[in-house]
Each structure stands twice: as structure tokens, then as C-alpha cells.
Amino acid sequence: MATIRLTMAQALLQFLDRQYISVDGVETKFVRGVMGIFGHGNVTGIGEALERAESDLLFIQGKNEQGMVHSATAFAKQSNRKQIFACTTSIGPGALNMVTAAATATVNRIPVLLLPGDNFASRQPDPVLQQLEVTSDYTVSANDPFKAVSKYWDRIVRPEQLMTAALQAMRVLTDPAETGAVTLALPQDVQAEAYDYPEAFFEKRVHYVDRHPAATDALERAAKLLQGKKRPLIIAGGGVLYASAVQELREFAEAFAIPVAETQAGKSSLPWNHPLNVGGIGVTGTLAANLLAKEADVIIGIGTRYSDFTTASKSAFANPAVQFVNINVSAFDSSKWSGAALTCDAKLGLKALGEALHAQAYRSSYEDGEIAALKQQWDAEVDRLFTIEHEQGLTQTRALGVIQETIDPSDVIVCAAGSLPGDLHRVWRAVEPKTYHMEYGFSCMGYEVSGAFGAALAEPERGVYAMVGDGSYLMLHSELVTSLQEGRKITVLLFDNHGFQCIHNLQRGHGSDGFGNEFRYREQATGRLTGGYMPIDFAAHARSLGAKAYKAATADELKEALLLAKRETITTLIEISVVPGTNTSGYESWWNVGVPEVSSSENVRKAHLEMKERIQAARTI
CATH class of the missing domain: 3.40.50.1220 (TPP-binding domain)
Structure with missing residues (x-):
């Protein structure tokens, strides 16, 4: 049997470069490339293999490990799960930063391949930098948490194990029912170990996604x-x-x-x-x-x-x-x-x-x-919501109405968390399939900007808009820089309402006076975060990263900013000032959240009784 002597990392990349998926007779190269952030746990293994690889795999440099996995997830989602990116990191913090994004992919049934570095399999040196030392089980590393959020997990402690692990990984990544995050933990010494791999391992493989009929x-x-x-x-x-x-x-x-x-x-x-x-x-x-x-x-x-x-x-x-x-x-x-x-x-x-x-x-x-x-009654309600004026400024639904009438029907909007998903689910008027890209299986704050970049990678011919609240933007916006680096324009529509207003509304709707959810200064007299709003210049921040940026506080200013953003050739951010609490709610809906039975607040106790009544009316199975 003919063999090729390669390091485990080199063999993995060569294998990934030869994987294809076939849906309805159409063959597509399955692995588009690798997103990565290098550290001591992968730079001399996968990093060296990527540097020297003669393949079509595209390497994209991530800026935050969670962010780059969100980008890979959004890419696969927008590609209808027919193409993926792998994501590689060092060990320890770099690997653990991917756990949240791995859960996001798995909950949403989106394939993504994670390749975190791991401790030395040889245990020399020991302990290596960033290694966990679990005294009760020395086989546990920072990569074990991925077991809970992966549809398939493996640790490659010998180079020849790659062959069975890689095939199992592809089985899951191409399964329409059981797909999600796949994690192959790669000890940094094993990445660099060589083995005589059979040539057959690197032959072109086509994974057929057959449509299963109903019994x-x-x-x-x-x-x-x-x-x-x-x-x-x-x-x-x-x-x-x-x-x-x-x-x-x-x-x-x-x-x-x-x-x-x-x-x-x-x-x-x-x-x-x-x-x-x-x-x-x-x-x-x-x-x-x-x-x-x-x-x-x-x-x-x-x-x-x-x-x-x-x-x-x-x-x-x-x-x-x-x-x-x-x-x-x-x-x-x-x-x-x-x-x-x-x-x-x-x-x-x-x-x-x-x-x-x-x-x-x-x-x-x-x-x-x-x-x-x-339907006519609801359409009239949406028209009303799109035109609501407020004496304090621009309402959130009015802003959405301006955006709806200004961007193209074929443009893709990306969102994930906060009050925007609720408004968009109710009022956004999608005309074409795959123009509404919502991550709401996990509702992961920070997905929006990263996800928009991933969607733009998948469909570069379409305009892509990230709709994000200020709270979510502050959590994670790093891949905005990657979009600039890659020349993939996205437009970030940042709704500035001074905090985590979605949860603030939920809080007040269940008896609270509001606590800890707005971006306010701490008052010395009370010791609480009840001072004035913090003035954050998001447009200036975006410009400092190299993006174009505009501000809008009225409907007219927003429309003008949107038209100007369309003409820009690079990633652009529009900071939209909206009045807190001007999102939609109600419409014969209810969400069960735990409300305390015991509280010093009469309003909270009343909300608890209302909750019990709704639970009694709901189905139990």
C-alpha cells in the first residue's frame, strides 16, 4: 500500500481539502478554509502546515476565538450547511473561548469543525503553559468542556488516530439531523508527529446527503x-x-x-x-x-x-x-x-x-x-409601528421602518439577541428566502457582527446588515476588523438605547423597578447604577478600527446615513440613537420566567400570582 509521510496536522489539512458534499446531484467542496488564531498550542503544528500547504483552503485570521467561530457558523448557515470553515486555536484560554460559539452552532444544528490545541500527549513538559491540572483525573484538559456542546468529540493522542476521527467528524458534519459543532482536540506535540499515512486517506471523498422519504x-x-x-x-x-x-x-x-x-x-x-x-x-x-x-x-x-x-x-x-x-x-x-x-x-x-x-x-x-x-389587521399594525413618533426621539420600530424601506429586498439582515429579534420577527417584511438570518436557538449576544461577516463570506454579492444593540456590540465586535482585512463589506446598524434594555423591560414587566441593566454611572449618594447615561461614541470607535461611520438620531438622518452607507465600499457602522422601551410586546404572547413567590415588593408578588395562573392554563406535556 502506497503511503505518504506527513505530520498529523499536514495530513488533517490534506484530508479536509479533499472533502465534498453532494445534495440533489450538485457537488460542492465542503471545507472552504480555516479560521484561526495562533498560539504556542497550534502555531508550530497546524500553523506550519497551513503556511506550507498546497491547497485551496482559505486561511482567515480571527480576532477573537468566539467571534471567528460565530463567523464560521453564520457562513455555514447562510450556505445552507453545504460548506463550512474549520477553526483552530491554541490551548487553554484560546480553546475555551470557543465553547460558547460551539454551543451556538450545536443548538442551531449548524456544522462547524473546531480544532483546539491540547496538552502534550507525551506529558513532557508537564505542566505546559496554560494547562489545567485536574488532580483527580490528569487526562482532563481545557478541551473537555467541549464534550457538552459538541455533536462529536475526540482527542487525537497518536497521529494514526486521525484517520478514524476525521471520518467520524465528516459523518456528523454532513448529517442533516445530527450535525453541530465537531471538536477534535489536538495535542500540540502530536500535531507535529509524522506518520506514514495511506494514500487512500487523501482520495477525494463525496459525502452524499440523501433525502429520506417518509415511511x-x-x-x-x-x-x-x-x-x-x-x-x-x-x-x-x-x-x-x-x-x-x-x-x-x-x-x-x-x-x-x-x-x-x-x-x-x-x-x-x-x-x-x-x-x-x-x-x-x-x-x-x-x-x-x-x-x-x-x-x-x-x-x-x-x-x-x-x-x-x-x-x-x-x-x-x-x-x-x-x-x-x-x-x-x-x-x-x-x-x-x-x-x-x-x-x-x-x-x-x-x-x-x-x-x-x-x-x-x-x-x-x-x-x-x-x-x-x-393578515390585513396585522399589516395595518406594522404600518402603525413603522411610523410611531416619540417626543424623546426615534423609536425602535420607526427606525426599523426606515431601514425596511431603504435597503434592498435581496439584502441579508443578521441578528441574534436583545429586543431586536422580537421586533424583527414581528414586523420585518422578508421577501426573498435566506434574507432573514437570525441566530435565536441560543440567542447569543455578540453573534451579530461576527455572523454578518460570515454571511458576507457566503454570499458576497448581497448586501449584509448586522442589526445589533449597544450591549451586544460591546460584548463582541472583533470580526468587524476581520471584515476590513478580508475586504468583505458589512453594514453594522447599532441601536443605542443605553444598555441591556430587553432584559430591563422583562425585569420591569415582572414587578421590578429596574436594576443593573442600563449603562448608567454609579451615584455616590445611593451607591447604585442610577446616575446619568454613559455617553459612548460608537461611531468614533468604529472609525478608530478603520471602518466608515455615521450617526442618526432622527428618521431623516437614518435614511440619509443608510443611503451614504450603500455607497461605501468598506465596512460601515451607523450609530442609531433610539428611545429605550420603544420595542414591541404583547400580541397574545407569554413567556414563562421564574418570578419569586417571596419578595418585599407587592408588584413582584402580584407578578408571581399572574405567572401561576398562566402556568395552570398552559400545557404540561
């Missing part, structure tokens, strides 16, 4: 369950987009006159102005969708994992007779809510269920004009 018996059960159901509601999740099933969703909904509500991940599955699109569902949902959910006698969930935001903490579906049909490639998700499980590809599942329903002449029984009236 015949499962289809019969689902069709039987739907018989006699008069008020069905579709919940379109992210699986609709990942399966490229937007056309099948449209045809299915139209054929049986079923309204479609969307999760955060599923938004843009149908154009906002489609007659059957009733908008977001759940805690951040529209009045139209939540009213329909309350009375629905059957929910058809497509590619959704039914998070508590989608189900309004299990209170959204109030009809005691409601049942569920779940189309999902993951058996874990299709079995939820004791539903009729169609564990299959969304595209094939919708086609097959449609054929079964046609055979029994099924059609919903909504009254003539009922869905149209609800």
Missing part, C-alpha cells in the same frame, strides 16, 4: 389524523430553508388553504405578502399567528424544534383538541408534542403528505376572508 405507515397515520381537522396551522421552521423546500411549502399551503406561521429560523420561507403568511409565531409572534394558534385543532410543524419561544412556553395552543403532525429530518424533533411523526426530508415529506391529502380531498374549513382579515 408509508407514518404517512397514513398523519393523513388519518388530519381527517376532519378544520383549523390547521403550519409552523415553518428552519428545516424548510435547509431542505430547500420553500416551493413545496407554498404549494402545500395553497393546495389546502392552510395559513403559515414562521419561527425565527424559518422566517423568509414564504414572502411576507403571501396571502397565507401570517407572520411570526409565539412569544415574539404576530397577533394574526397567535390568534390562529390559539384556536388551531392541528399544528403541522415543519423543520421546527418547538422552542419555548415558538410555543409561548406551551401556552400558544389552547384548543384542548389540538393535535400535531411533525415533519422533521430529526426523530428527536419529529416526536415532540406526541405528534404524528414524519421523520423525513421536508421537501419529500411535504410532497408525500400533499398527495395523501389530495387523495382524501382534504381542505381547511376557515371562513371566507378570515385569514385575509387577520
